[in-house]
Amino acid sequence: MSLITSISGIRGTIGGLPGVSLSPLDIVRFTSAYAQLIKEQSKRERHTVVVGRDARLSGDMVRQLVCGTLQACGMGVIDIGLASTPTTEMAVLFTKASGGIVVTASHNPKEWNALKLLDSNGEFLNAQQGEQILEIIRNNSFTYVAVDQLGAYSTADFTDKHIEAVINHPLVNKKAIRKAGYHVAVDGINSVGGFVIPRLLESLGVVCHKIHCDPTGEFAHNPEPLPGHLKDLSAEVVTKKADLGISVDPDVDRLALVCEDGSMFGEEYTLVACADYVLEKYAITRPGEARNTVSNLSSTRALKDVTQWHNGTYSASAVGEVHVVEEMKRTGSIIGGEGNGGVILPSLHYGRDALAGIALFLSLLAEKKCSMTELRNRYPKYYLSKNRVELKKNTDSDALFRRVQSAFPDALVNLSDGLRLDFEKEKKWVSLRKSNTEPILRIYSEAPLAEEADELAGKVMKLF
Numbered sequence: 001m002s003l004i005t006s007i008s009g010i011r012g013t014i015g016g017l018p019g020v021s022l023s024p025l026d027i028v029r030f031t032s033a034y035a036q037l038i039k040e041q042s043k044r045e046r047h048t049v050v051v052g053r054d055a056r057l058s059g060d061m062v063r064q065l066v067c068g069t070l071q072a073c074g075m076g077v078i079d080i081g082l083a084s085t086p087t088t089e090m091a092v093l094f095t096k097a098s099g100g101i102v103v104t105a106s107h108n109p110k111e112w113n114a115l116k117l118l119d120s121n122g123e124f125l126n127a128q129q130g131e132q133i134l135e136i137i138r139n140n141s142f143t144y145v146a147v148d149q150l151g152a153y154s155t156a157d158f159t160d161k162h163i164e165a166v167i168n169h170p171l172v173n174k175k176a177i178r179k180a181g182y183h184v185a186v187d188g189i190n191s192v193g194g195f196v197i198p199r200l201l202e203s204l205g206v207v208c209h210k211i212h213c214d215p216t217g218e219f220a221h222n223p224e225p226l227p228g229h230l231k232d233l234s235a236e237v238v239t240k241k242a243d244l245g246i247s248v249d250p251d252v253d254r255l256a257l258v259c260e261d262g263s264m265f266g267e268e269y270t271l272v273a274c275a276d277y278v279l280e281k282y283a284i285t286r287p288g289e290a291r292n293t294v295s296n297l298s299s300t301r302a303l304k305d306v307t308q309w310h311n312g313t314y315s316a317s318a319v320g321e322v323h324v325v326e327e328m329k330r331t332g333s334i335i336g337g338e339g340n341g342g343v344i345l346p347s348l349h350y351g352r353d354a355l356a357g358i359a360l361f362l363s364l365l366a367e368k369k370c371s372m373t374e375l376r377n378r379y380p381k382y383y384l385s386k387n388r389v390e391l392k393k394n395t396d397s398d399a400l401f402r403r404v405q406s407a408f409p410d411a412l413v414n415l416s417d418g419l420r421l422d423f424e425k426e427k428k429w430v431s432l433r434k435s436n437t438e439p440i441l442r443i444y445s446e447a448p449l450a451e452e453a454d455e456l457a458g459k460v461m462k463l464f
Contacts, residue, residue, distance in 0.1 A: 002112075002439070005030075005137075007130025008320065011105055011114035014058045022113055027065045031101070033136040034117055035073035036143070037129060038098050042120070047151075048076035050095060050118075052088035053103035054250045055191040055215035058113045062103045066115065067153065070101075074145035076152045082192050082215055083159060084252035085116065086353035090165065091158040092122035093349060104251040107224040110217060123350050124322045163200050163355065169348055171281055172359040176366035178205035183242045185258070187233040188213035189223050191250035193354070200355050201246075204362065209240045225249055225256035225341060227264045234262035244365075244372050246358060253352040254341040257361070259372035266376070268300040268339040268384055273375065274357055275303055277364035278335045278345070279310035292333040294324055297420050298431050298444045299339030305380045318417035319433060325350045339384070382427075385453040387443040387461065388435075397434055397441065400464050404432060407463055430456050 003012035003021050010030045012022030019026065038047055049070050053059040067077045075098070080091055085102045092100040100118035108114070117125045117133075125133070136142055145151075167174055184206050188194025194213030201208050211232055212220040222229045225247040237245040237258050244265075245258030257265035265273075275293050282291050291312035295303050296319045304314040317327035321342065328336045328346060337344045342352030343360065368375060391397070401419040405411075411421035418433025430445040445457040 004439070005134070007127045007134065008124075009115050009117055009130070011108070011112065013111045014113055015111075024065055027062055027115070028069050029137055030115060030133070031066050031069040032073060032142040032144075033133045034099070034101065034115075035070055035075050036136050036141065037133055038075070039073075041129075042098050044098060046076065047074070047098040048078060048095065050078045050080060050088055050091045050097045050100040051103070052080045052083035052085070052091065052100070054084075055082055055194075055217040056105065056110050056113060056219075056250060057217040059103050059217065062113050062115075066101055066103060071151040071153060072144045073142070074149050074151050077154070079153065079155045080158055081155065082195075083157075084162075084192050084196050084355070086253055086349070086351050086355060087158055087162040087196070089118060089122035089351040089353075090162045090349055091156075092118055092120065094158060094161060095156075096120075102251065106251050107249045107254065109223065110219050121350070123325060126322055126326070159196055159199065163196075163203055165348065166200065166353075166355045166359050167203055169345075169356070169359065171278060171345075171347070171363065173363040173367060174204060177359075177362045180243075180362075180366040180369075181205070181207075182244070182362065182366075183207045183209065183240065185209040185211065185233055185236040185240055185242045185245040186213060187211050187220075187230065187236075187245065187247040188215070189225075189248065189250055190214055190216050190218055190220050191223070191252075193248035193250070193252045196252055196355065197246060197248060197358070200358060204359070206362070209236060209242055211236050219250070223250050225254055225267060230256065230258065230264070234258050234264075238262045248354045252354045255343065255354040255357040255361075256341050257372070259376060261373060263373070265372055267341045268382075269302065269376065269379060270341040270357055270361070271295060271335075271337045271339065271343050272300065272302045272306055272379055273364055274343050274345075274360040275335045276306050276310075276379070277360055277367075279307065279312055282334055283310050290332055290334075292331045294327045294331060294333045294336035296320070296324055296338050297414065297417050298433070298442070300382050300384060300446060301427065301429070302380045302382055303339075321352055323417075382446050382448060383450040383453045384444060384446045385450070385457045387445075387457050389441045389443065389461065389464075391434070391439050391441050400441070401432060404460055404463050407459075426452075428452060428456060430460055432460065
């Protein structure tokens with residue numbers, strides 16, 4: 001059993017003791033603290049919170065606890081049911097709500113669930129707000145209202161409104177996509193992507209070949225959209241002679257693509273391709289404006305290369321969507337995200353959005369009039385080696401970082417998010433950071449050749 005409570009939210013496995021796993025008591029306490037924070041920080045007299053969830057098996061149980069607790073705190077609830085994380089974020093904007101809660105453990109296996117907490121802008125709470133919630137929980141400083149003040153409850157569906165906002169975005173070339181007549185295989189991991197993505201594609205005139213698209217919550221494979229988990233999708237692309245394959249994670253904020261020959265386009269290159277398209281459009285339509293991009297320190301350097309092609313400026317943030325968004329706002333970036341397939345288009349909203357990523361990518365593909373493999377060959381070739389080590393309790397990660405840093409005295413050092421070492425001449429880097437959502441240490445390395453990336457990661461891991 002696992003429970004992780006941090007400034008990023010609460011996440012854990014279902015079943016077991018309170019405080020050890022994600023129990024009903026933990027869910028109620030965390031939701032109560034969130035409601036208290038909203039009351040303290042907002043000047044509104046009445047508050048409404050949007051609640052959406054992915055399709056995992058525990059989702060409805062957690063949803064009921066969250067909605068009931070919010071009502072007990074005097075908050076109105078708009079329950080949007082099965083909905084993607086970006087749809088829930090957009091729904092907060094559509095309804096002008098005080099905040100939102102997404103019931104999802106993202107890419108974690110089905111026994112996990114979590115609460116993602118949103119502010120009135122439909123964006124994740126920042127570190128300071130997260131720490132305030134933890135302080136409220138430690139002090140039990142939340143209260144519940146009398147019966148006459150209980151929050152109202154209503155239901156709504158915002159998926160179609162979200163899709164409409166995406167396909168009507170000025171950067172999306174609906175005409176070119178429709179004219180291309182694409183056939184696309186879709187793997188919905190038996191969660192909300194199983195109905196959201198086909199609905200988006202069909203509205204763009206794309207023919208869908210669906211696998212694992214029944215939102216039962218019985219994930220057909222490991223829900224993280226990595227190459228080893230997408231063999232069914234690759235086979236479906238080849239069998240149906242589709243132009244490409246699309247895979248999303250259970251809450252649809254990550255996007256992975258498969259080429260027409262069944263090979264992986266590369267999850268890291270989802271953002272790279274979308275940024276290439278947006279940067280080119282801005283260069284044509286807004287030549288005098290800054291063309292800045294952002295990704296996190298664990299993402300491919302290919303985004304930096306592509307940004308520089310278009311005379312733009314790239315900057316890196318700490319890992320985590322909230323950090324990427326903060327850096328995007330600071331630099332006025334026109335697109336950004338994370339190398340895990342998360343695309344953030346601020347002119348739509350500040351949140352990773354697989355629907356926006358799909359629409360931008362198909363626009364690019366249709367305008368270039370090329371195949372997926374031809375498009376992939378357009379970009380710099382880097383290989384990312386992703387490794388992870390489980391951490392024992394009381395592991396001194398800072399001591400590990402110091403040991404690694406001393407072993408590479410010639411590297412450029414970045415300590416803003418764990419440890420990152422850059423070898424600029426060889427175009428290689430390695431990063432080590434503790435996960436905010438799992439008791440693990442992630443070791444990522446990248447180089448122009450796969451064996452170079454693996455060798456660098458191996459040298460680091462031998463040190464501990």
